[in-house]
Amino acid sequence: MVGGVVFVLALGYVAAALRIPAPSTGSAAGLGPDVVPLVIGLALAAASAALAAQGLLAARTGGGVGGGSPEDAEERPENARKLIVVAMMLLGYILVFIPIGYLLSTFAFLLAATTFLDRAHWRRNVAYAVVFPLVVYLVFTRGLQVQLPFGILGF
Amino acid sequence: MGELLSHLGEGFGQALTPTNLGYAFAGVLIGTIVGVLPGIGPITAIALLIPLSFGLDPLSGLILLAGIYYGSMYGGSTTSILIRTPGEVATVVTTLEGHEMARRGRAGPALATAAIGSFAAGTFSTLALMLLAPVLVTVAIAFGSAEYFLLMLLALAMTSSLTTGSRLKALIAMLFGLAVATVGIDPQTSVERLTFGILNLNDGIDFALVAIALFAVPEALSSLSRDTSAAEQMQRIQGRIWMNREDWRRSVGPYGRGSVIGFLAGLLPGIGPTLGSFVSYATERKLARGRAEFGKGAIEGVAGPESANNAGVGGAMVPLLTLGIPGSATTALLLFVFMMYGLQPGPLMFREEPGLVWAIIASMYVGNAVLLFLNLPLVGLFVRLLKIPAPLLYTGVLSFAVLGAYAIGFNLFNMLLLFGFGIVGFLMQRYGFPLAPAVLGLVLEPLIEQNLRRALKIAGGDPLTFLHRPISLVLVVLIALAVLSPLLFVILQKFRTGRS
Known part of the structure; x- marks a missing residue:
């Protein structure tokens, strides 16, 4: 569940990163302003997809670890x-x-x-x-x- | 050596001026008070109090915040011992033996050994920092953009792989921090990135704002909305806060071992101080096998981890001061403060601002001494703070967070960002995403990107530049190890259990 939400957000970030305009003064060598955000966005998408998969797998095998449920089962949850x-x-x-x-x-x-x-x-x-x-x-x-x-x- | 001593002499000269002594004193005092408050650890304390330093000159501001750092580290151990509520992960181990000692009427010796151990370890690690830093600086001066890029990548890789929880979640938290940092005008090409046309975002999202939002708001919201139940019983302090001869004899060894372990662990990015205190506890437990009462209030189990904890602060300052690379969320905050004052920690700062660097190091000695003289007599007073009712304490924290957000930008937009990131932080905590990697990613992104692009530009766009220089090649191998070693470990374990 959580992995899925982060995945959707990551895709939104990638879409926004794709729309970063090219600099007016182009330089041949070196990275443009959009490369690093794109890499971060794609990595985020990949990691959250993995988390979602982990959650689905855990749900199928019956284990509660991973994706969805709150991690630390505290004795006093928030009201x-x-x-x-x-x-x-x-x-x-x-x-x-x-x-x-x-x-x-x-x-x-x-x-x-x-x-x-x-x-x-x-x-x-x-x-x-x-x-x-x-x-x-x-x-x-x-x-x-x-x-x-x-x-x-x-x- | 002579040069070192003269630098240090100058440093002490500056650190001991009445003004700076006053700031060291104030920092340690405020830090201890805030650290004693339940649920508020060093990170929250520094994040909330960064706005206090806005109007100060760099040295005074850094002395104040560094004082808050070790003051709150120490304050956290007091709550661990007396009410079994650690302010942060690094003091969790202290609750094990410390609280048991307090339950058996030995809160006095437990508090005393924590204070003295912290002082001994703090002095040791400052000394080690002083000796190690100049050596590292001579190496680091040869580093170029390629090396810096890789070093920071290494710090990030280790942070997300040396976590206590889910590695994937730590990685996601770190990438989230990196993503937030890309918002704003790209400093190299002046292109607007991810601002969605919002003018307020042109300058990017302020680091201090996100730090306050992530570390103060979620904790306060969560504490306020919990239904009150029977609070953890606070242990009374009986007798003097001091140790007898037997306590001393048993504490000295752990002080020494804890200091060394803590300092070395503190050098590592990621979970430095936490790792140190856990390893120290395990070591003392192993050494005491069969004769000490571990689990029932063994003083070694307080003396060792508390020393390691404080030595870790000195250890973490080494990569921060010499390379400009923070290893923990707390040092990331300090790095931000340096940059806020227009200073870039690293070998150049040692060359160009030796007065400032050595004054900060000297102030660490001073702070440690102040800590000892302040805390032993006043601990009874600090403990009363634990009685502040939760609704008052945490509404106060929220109000202070809002004030901090206002002081950062003097506009409504920043305050709304505080709210938004506060909710995000709350959800992250709720679903087990660690906050520290996010803050580390946030502070390192601009530096990583700048060095990466500069390195590629120098190499004419050739990505193999990272493999050509010997130092950078070693770093690439280390990064690969940091990323892959947890995986290898898991495979190895599966293999073993599969065979047996």
Whole structure:
């Protein structure tokens, strides 16, 4: 399964590599800009095809090794709902980071995520969501001279 | 020898200025703190903290990040001993005996022997680096593009064949890294490659960004979305963090053997430090047969691997500094930092920037000493960090990753790339694709391609150029061996089991 997905992606990469234009100033000796990407793409396609084949073979003989299933059977797998919600919160945080500024967006992200994951300790969560961005903001803007977005707070 | 000493003297002069001493101290402290946090190893620590060094001058930035490197190596062993959660593969072995010692009320000696072993091994490997590096540099100065191309290919071949998991998956991960690195304007012909017309991709995909995305985001997402269960019981530290006479007697041998094994293994690209600590554990176990309590908290099993682990750092610095070739994901990050400052590690850097190189080497001594004096008294304090609740810790990591992505390009596009590569990294981890080969491929691709094309151009397009020079011919043979030896090994094993 995984091998198949990577294989399709590898073919897409090869197709894109084939469309790399030739340089305007041609040189006789030496490689053009498309050769190395093509080699990488073809190797990737070959390796993923081998992985897919390995997976199919293992599935036929009944062994679970190789292709599809998650490799390390950890005792505590991720909870899919939590994973999706946290990932979406992260995406939301990224999208509002510049428009509303570092302090506000970080406060909102930390508060939302920690509350979602652990509602019982809400006082602790609020305190964390206030203190963490403030400390980081001061360290970066004052100590390291890296400007962070002000956003709508205007400071 | 005299030249060496004068270089080293100058190096110490620079490393011991109050500013640089401060950065070494800060690096080791931050590294230890971050390394102690569960699930965050040296690679994650350096990736996340690269943005901190953006505003610093090269020497200070490198001293800071190198300090973070060994600080987090050491921090990882503390968690291995106390809660059986190694920060990375290299400290997995420490959990075996270390955690057993802690369970039997001997956490103090275990932590002490880890700290002292790390110091001894760090000092040994820095010394070995100092002696070996100039020799390698005199050889490497004769290397041309053909040799460099082959050396890097060798590093990649070894990385994907010396893996602990599926070799095919490691190979795919490495090719993925190479593929990502080809995006952007080709520096030699100015042709746009694989940018799909997106202007933001013209400069390529930033290495630090991918490193943060692959090493910090997946770990945080995965830890946050796991249902909380009874956490691993943390072992209390009873008594002083020091060793008695018997502990010393039993630790000294493993320190020595671990240092040598670790340094030699660290020279190899791929799984250097991990290999070293595993081999050291196996050696101590074999030597102690019949008399020591291996599996029930033998101090040799902590002293040896911990020394090997830290000696591996010095070993891995040898190919990085003398040839510009990283052997692990962590040294790949350091190589990136060098290049970020416009420095290209290799024999030329030794000639042209001796002050910088020797100051970095001197700072490794300093860092090791700081590590020892900082950690023995403060370990009780660091341990409290283990009590930080997971939701706070990992949302903080995510927030820091986003901040890092912003500081790299100051635009939304980079932050979205962080998200995309974070998800890719999560899936890679989930399906057993190692992340380190991807990072190695990513950092080496531009160098490999540049040297390959230059070598071919010099040879007038003749691919046989790689076989004509003696050094390059040897390298070709080594690459073939690295690729084929696992295969041969498998065939040999099949043959044996088939006969018996």
